[in-house]
Amino acid sequence: MSVDQLVTMIKPMLEGAQMTVLLFLIAIAVSIPLGFLLTLAVQSGIKPLAWCAHTYIYVMRGTPLLLQLLFICFGLPMLPVIGEYLVLDRFTAACLGFILNYAAYFSEIFRGGLLAIDKGQYEAAQVLGLSKWQTTTRVILPQMFRVALPAVSNESVTLVKDTALLYAVSVPELLHYAQTVVNRDFTIVPFFIAGIIYLIMTLLLTAWFKWLERRFKFD
Structure with missing residues (x-):
């Protein structure tokens, strides 16, 4: 295979x-804050709000992401009466599906981070005269993110790989173009190239999270 052919593929x-x-980038930027809000809702003393948050997380984690994408892309427009107002651009619909799904996973990660904090931290903050806001922002949240960071890193890497599901809803992403080149040139080389590109992306993301762990001493 010549260099020109390889360039044409890549x-x-x-x-x-x-x-x-x-x-x-869109999914990670929106799903992490949304996941944190869901964590607050789950921990809320308002029972209807906590119940709704629990139900949402259970549904989103208990059903396949692909099914959710198909429902948002093709199911919402078929709903009676309101369906015509829910027709979304494929990429927009895919972003929405990823955000809603991963927010549920990040919520559980953050909840685990909160549960990992010793109750003595709250008592110590109270003894020091810190307000509830100060306790949350200066004591609890930094420790929560410290505990949650490795799991957030792992989930983020999974998100990179799950973007391949865009292929199923006809959004032209990496795997789509790889398949197109395979069909055009009758060679499996594009699949190997796609795999290498995914590996590079996950490697860079993993290296960035490792840098964060060293930077903030998340050992």
């Missing part, structure tokens, strides 16, 4: 990788 796949990276 160029469209790199364009698809841009879509993959864009989806990842």
Whole structure:
């Protein structure tokens, strides 16, 4: 295989990788804050709110992400009366599906981080005269994120790989272009190239999280 042929294969796949990276950045930027809000809702003393949050998390974690994407892309427009107002661009619908799904997972990660904090931390903050807001922002949240960071890192890597599901809802991402090149050139080389691109993306993301762990001494 010549260099020109290899470049011809890689160029469209790199364009698809841009879509993959864009989806990842949007999903991670929105799902993490949303997941934290869900954690607060679950921990809330308002029982209806906590129940709704628990139910949402159970449904989103208990059903396949692919099913959720298909429902948002193709099911919502079929709903009676309101369906015509729920027709979304495929990429927008995919972003929404990833955000809603991963917010539920991040919520459970943050909840685990909160449960890992010793109750003595609250008592110590109270003895020091810290307000509830100060206790939360200066004592509890930093420790929670410290505990949750490794799990957030793992979930983020999973998110990168799950972007391949865009292929199922006809969003032209990395895997879509790889399959297109395979069909055009009758070679499996594009699949190997796609695998290498995914590995590079996950490697860079993992290295960044490792840097965060060293930077903030999350040992």
